[in-house]
Amino acid sequence: MASKPHIVIFPFMAQGHTMPLLDLSKALSCQGLKVTIITTPSNSSSISSYISRYSNIHLKEIPFPQVQELPKGCENMSELHSLDQLFLFCNATKQLQEPFEETLRDMSKLQDPPTCVISDSFLGWTNASCCNFGIPRLVFHGMGVFAMAVRKSLSIHQNHRWMKSDTESVDVKGVQLCFALTKSDLPNSLRQMDTFLSQFYVEAEKSDLGSWGVIVNSFSELEKDHVASLESLYGNDTRAWCVGPLFLYDQMERASIGPNGPNPYREWTNWLNQHEREKSVIYVSFGSQAYLSDNQLNELAYGLELSGKDYICVVKSNNWDPPRDIKKGRELFLKDWVDQKWVLTHKAIGGFLSHCGWNSVLESLSMGVPILAWPMQNEQHLSAKFLVEEIKAGLQLPTVTRDGNTVRREVIGEAVKELMGGENGKRVRDKAIKIGKMAKRAVQVGGSSYKCLNELIDQLSHVSPVGNGNGIFHSVLATSE
Numbered sequence: 001m002a003s004k005p006h007i008v009i010f011p012f013m014a015q016g017h018t019m020p021l022l023d024l025s026k027a028l029s030c031q032g033l034k035v036t037i038i039t040t041p042s043n044s045s046s047i048s049s050y051i052s053r054y055s056n057i058h059l060k061e062i063p064f065p066q067v068q069e070l071p072k073g074c075e076n077m078s079e080l081h082s083l084d085q086l087f088l089f090c091n092a093t094k095q096l097q098e099p100f101e102e103t104l105r106d107m108s109k110l111q112d113p114p115t116c117v118i119s120d121s122f123l124g125w126t127n128a129s130c131c132n133f134g135i136p137r138l139v140f141h142g143m144g145v146f147a148m149a150v151r152k153s154l155s156i157h158q159n160h161r162w163m164k165s166d167t168e169s170v171d172v173k174g175v176q177l178c179f180a181l182t183k184s185d186l187p188n189s190l191r192q193m194d195t196f197l198s199q200f201y202v203e204a205e206k207s208d209l210g211s212w213g214v215i216v217n218s219f220s221e222l223e224k225d226h227v228a229s230l231e232s233l234y235g236n237d238t239r240a241w242c243v244g245p246l247f248l249y250d251q252m253e254r255a256s257i258g259p260n261g262p263n264p265y266r267e268w269t270n271w272l273n274q275h276e277r278e279k280s281v282i283y284v285s286f287g288s289q290a291y292l293s294d295n296q297l298n299e300l301a302y303g304l305e306l307s308g309k310d311y312i313c314v315v316k317s318n319n320w321d322p323p324r325d326i327k328k329g330r331e332l333f334l335k336d337w338v339d340q341k342w343v344l345t346h347k348a349i350g351g352f353l354s355h356c357g358w359n360s361v362l363e364s365l366s367m368g369v370p371i372l373a374w375p376m377q378n379e380q381h382l383s384a385k386f387l388v389e390e391i392k393a394g395l396q397l398p399t400v401t402r403d404g405n406t407v408r409r410e411v412i413g414e415a416v417k418e419l420m421g422g423e424n425g426k427r428v429r430d431k432a433i434k435i436g437k438m439a440k441r442a443v444q445v446g447g448s449s450y451k452c453l454n455e456l457i458d459q460l461s462h463v464s465p466v467g468n469g470n471g472i473f474h475s476v477l478a479t480s481e
């Protein structure tokens with residue numbers, strides 16, 4: 001008889017990777033499933049407060065290895081001194097394999113042993129652990145289907161490898177493109193294959209291919225043409241489960257808690273509340289990892305001023321302050337963590353100047369807010385192209401290059417004006433509003449992502465973990481017919 005699955009979730013320790021998996025945990029728990037999240041001690045308190053209302057979500061801590069070259073006590077990417085330490089950090093996470101397997105062994109003795117593991121693509125070694133234990137692993141990538149399909153195709157076929165020019169079009173086998181992609185649109189990890197970090201990604205990609213399925217934080221209406229491409233690149237009938245936008249499950253919960261829940265209102269809410277005109281403010285933020293030089297921040301501040309629009313700008317640089325001659329009254333600069341999802345729901349917000357991290361793209365579109373794309377690193381150039389050229393829900397900030405040249409204030413000013421008040425801005429806003437409606441429908445009962453999540457649960461309900469006496473168990477995957 002089918003039983004309720006017990007899902008183990010193992011997020012990578014970085015904001016943009018962890019949050020969607022916590023939202024997925026909540027969504028699974030709302031369907032009556034038991035979820036165990038594995039994390040390290042210093043990440044556990046913020047996770048535990050995020051899931052505190054859910055009695056069937058449990059936390060298991062495993063110790064993070066001490067690595068001398070990393071900042072003392074560092075267990076999260078946000079604690080790195082610079083992205084140059086990223087490889088050391090990623091590499092350190094491989095040492096979590098032993099405690100992870102010990103935890104699986106302990107859990108195998110439970111009455112309800114784990115049915116499957118959902119782990120981040122950066123934790124590629126979890127696939128080998130899952131194979132040893134006979135549990136299916138589902139891999140989670142923080143990015144969208146299109147970016148994932150391009151990455152996957154190029155890492156399999158290597159078509160870009162011998163291209164000399166950055167401006168030449170790349171042939172991306174197995175992925176339908178309605179615009180030209182050049183080598184300069186590709187993530188550095190694909191462009192420079194000989195770094196330690198690229199090698200780390202290559203290893204993770206290999207394990208990725210052996211996964212039983214892929215969890216995708218997107219919804220089929222948004223990326224439908226690319227879902228089949230991604231699945232065929234994985235091969236072996238691997239399914240891409242589009243269950244997003246995952247944050248909307250949490251947003252619905254927050255809305256249902258209402259005024260008696262934790263109060264999200266802060267300084268910025270009061271500031272936004274003073275703006276009675278709808279869609280009159282642009283929100284500016286570059287996620288949790290991007291770094292802008294002081295010179296670029298100055299250009300940004302002057303550019304926003306030149307635009308003549310009101311703006312709320314989140315700056316992750318403790319040493320930078322806005323230039324003194326910026327006129328007061330139209331701006332709000334913030335250095336603290338801002339609850340971005342709430343900012344984007346405010347009726348005064350009419351645009352988002354964003355680095356196009358996938359979470360930001362999804363959050364903005366789901367709220368019907370068009371994006372001015374300023375991609376910086378990772379797969380962000382791919383997502384920006386998809387956003388601007390394919391789904392046409394954003395505009396590209398001109399003169400942005402992969403090497404991070406300084407974008408001048410006049411360029412920023414003009415582009416912000418166009419997004420907020422120009423003809424092109426209106427066109428992409430209308431599209432964003434349409435997509436926002438589709439996104440919300442997707443996660444509601446009967447919507448595409450909701451159905452997909454339930455099909456996944458149904459399939460997992462037919463996994464039968466069987467202990468073999470050594471604390472090791474074998475799962476039998478059967479189809480649900």
Ligand SMILES: O=c1ccn([C@@H]2O[C@H](COP(=O)(O)OP(=O)(O)O[C@H]3O[C@H](CO)[C@@H](O)[C@H](O)[C@H]3O)[C@@H](O)[C@H]2O)c(=O)[nH]1
Nearest residue numbers: 016142143287288289337338339340341357358359360378
């Ligand atoms: O002040 C802030 C800043 C960020 N956020 C949230 O933090 C997340 C940021 O995620 P994202 O927009 O994806 O940016 P990054 O943090 O840069 O994300 C990394 O992870 C993403 C998912 O894998 C990739 O798409 C990006 O390229 C990679 O840089 C979002 O949920 C934001 O709402 C806040 O709430 N407040």
